[in-house]
Amino acid sequence: MNIQGISPAFFAVQGKTSAAQVGTVPDLRALTPIAISPVAYTKFDFLQRLRSSTDGGPADGTFLQRLAERYGALRTEIESGGAADSKDEWLTMLDEVYDEVAAEAADRLSGTFDVFFDFGSGRYGEAVDRFDRQAFKSHLLAMAQDAKSASASGAGSVEELLAAKYAASNRMESMSFTDVVRLSGAIRDILGAAPAIAGGDTKTYGAAVADWQSEASRRLDSAGLSDDAKSAAEAALREQAATRLKGGAFVRAVDSMREKIEESMRELARLNAQRAWIDRQLERLAKELPPGHPMLQQLLERERQLIEETKSESLRIKEMQEKRKGVVDDPSSVTELEEYAQVVGSYQERLSSAETRNEP
Numbered sequence: 495m496n497i498q499g500i501s502p503a504f505f506a507v508q509g510k511t512s513a514a515q516v517g518t519v520p521d522l523r524a525l526t527p528i529a530i531s532p533v534a535y536t537k538f539d540f541l542q543r544l545r546s547s548t549d550g551g552p553a554d555g556t557f558l559q560r561l562a563e564r565y566g567a568l569r570t571e572i573e574s575g576g577a578a579d580s581k582d583e584w585l586t587m588l589d590e591v592y593d594e595v596a597a598e599a600a601d602r603l604s605g606t607f608d609v610f611f612d613f614g615s616g617r618y619g620e621a622v623d624r625f626d627r628q629a630f631k632s633h634l635l636a637m638a639q640d641a642k643s644a645s646a647s648g649a650g651s652v653e654e655l656l657a658a659k660y661a662a663s664n665r666m667e668s669m670s671f672t673d674v675v676r677l678s679g680a681i682r683d684i685l686g687a688a689p690a691i692a693g694g695d696t697k698t699y700g701a702a703v704a705d706w707q708s709e710a711s712r713r714l715d716s717a718g719l720s721d722d723a724k725s726a727a728e729a730a731l732r733e734q735a736a737t738r739l740k741g742g743a744f745v746r747a748v749d750s751m752r753e754k755i756e757e758s759m760r761e762l763a764r765l766n767a768q769r770a771w772i773d774r775q776l777e778r779l780a781k782e783l784p785p786g787h788p789m790l791q792q793l794l795e796r797e798r799q800l801i802e803e804t805k806s807e808s809l810r811i812k813e814m815q816e817k818r819k820g821v822v823d824d825p826s827s828v829t830e831l832e833e834y835a836q837v838v839g840s841y842q843e844r845l846s847s848a849e850t851r852n853e854p
Contacts, residue, residue, distance in 0.1 A: 700840030
């Protein structure tokens with residue numbers, strides 16, 4: 495059948511395009527609808543309607559319930575209308591599209607959890623996998639299948655079924671449905687409020703990380719998590735704060751070294767320009783003045799000074815470049831730098847003052 499008004503992607507220019515026409519606006523009169531099969535159009539419709547239930551935005555554990563409810567509404571729509579001989583085909587397609595959209599949403603959510611629990615793992619030290627993303631994704635997909643079955647049967651509330659079947663667990667990768675929903679919301683808020691790891695004042699950044707961690711801890715306290723989930727999340731938060739401190743110090747240190755190198759390069763250029771000027775003066779005056787003339791001696795002495803200053807500045811640039819390369823090649827060495835000490839000092843001072851204010 496001909497489907498019009500869907501998308502420019504469903505239309506094409508008939509006939510061949512000459513080289514002269516490449517890059518030009520096509521003649522709209524040459525556009526004709528492509529025949530779209532009912533199967534292709536229906537699958538596209540299912541995809542759009544199911545994906546809209548998961549928003550495609552920030553990962554949120556409530557996608558399990560929302561997606562299943564949208565699936566149930568579409569299933570009812572199919573069963574209550576249309577030709578009987580096509581219903582089975584549409585229902586099968588709906589199941590396939592549901593699985594595809596559920597996998598997309600599960601991948602986003604598992605990725606968000608992985609970022610939270612394994613933030614920067616291996617970047618500034620030994621890599622430690624505290625969270626198994628694939629295992630958690632499989633757990634989410636299992637819940638999605640149960641949610642689909644519950645919605646198809648109309649046996650009751652999808653939320654209640656998932657909460658009952660997936661109760662408390664001592665493994666984060668198989669946490670309860672309730673913890674998935676509550677922790678995903680908390681993680682979304684926590685990550686969204688994290689201070690950017692960027693160059694700047696180290697003391698300001700350290701204090702910002704402390705404030706963020708304190709607020710994040712309060713968010714976890716109010717999330718209503720199980721003891722196991724809360725304990726794991728708090729440990730991950732502490733590890734993430736430590737990584738962010740290293741990250742902020744690393745960026746500031748590398749930027750500071752770059753700035754110093756650039757400053758020394760400008761100084762070296764200035765010294766070389768002075769040497770070039772003196773060389774020109776010596777060449778000119780050597781033709782006008784006798785050897786040993788005081789002016790020639792002064793210029794020669796200044797040239798010797800500039801040669802030493804140029805060597806010293808060149809050596810300084812080389813040392814700074816090597817130091818910067820060492821830090822870039824081994825980010826874990828950032829803990830040995832002054833910038834890291836400044837960031838940590840500011841962080842600890844802010845946490846200490848916050849604890850003092852909160853004392854009864």
